[in-house]
Amino acid sequence: MPEEMVTALKDRDFTGKIIRPFVTHEGSGLANIPKEIKEVCKGATVLDGLEVKGSTVNSARNRVEDWI
Numbered sequence: 386m387p388e389e390m391v392t393a394l395k396d397r398d399f400t401g402k403i404i405r406p407f408v409t410h411e412g413s414g415l416a417n418i419p420k421e422i423k424e425v426c427k428g429a430t431v432l433d434g435l436e437v438k439g440s441t442v443n444s445a446r447n448r449v450e451d452w453i
């Protein structure tokens with residue numbers, strides 16, 4: 386996860402919040418982002434994320450809608 390995201394999210398209270406990670410990438414998928422979010426966003430419930438490869442984004446509408 387980009388350090389900017391860690392800086393923006395750490396030290397906040399996520400008690401009672403639900404986070405669903407969404408990432409674009411060019412091959413790394415979700416990598417270890419769900420694990421990092423669980424560590425950084427204290428109190429949050431982290432549900433399944435969705436990864437979309439940037440080069441396939443134009444055909445990803447159905448996957449995104451299903452996930453939402």
Ligand SMILES: Cc1cc2nc3c(=O)[nH]c(=O)nc-3n(C[C@H](O)[C@H](O)[C@H](O)COP(=O)(O)O)c2cc1C
Nearest residue numbers: 387408409410411412413414416437438439440442
């Ligand atoms: C500095 C930088 C490094 C990145 N490194 C990776 C990487 O190692 N693996 C990967 O799958 N995506 C990486 N990405 C993300 C993809 O480049 C990007 O999400 C994807 O091409 C989709 O384009 P978008 O960012 O416009 O949505 C990186 C992005 C940036 C800005």
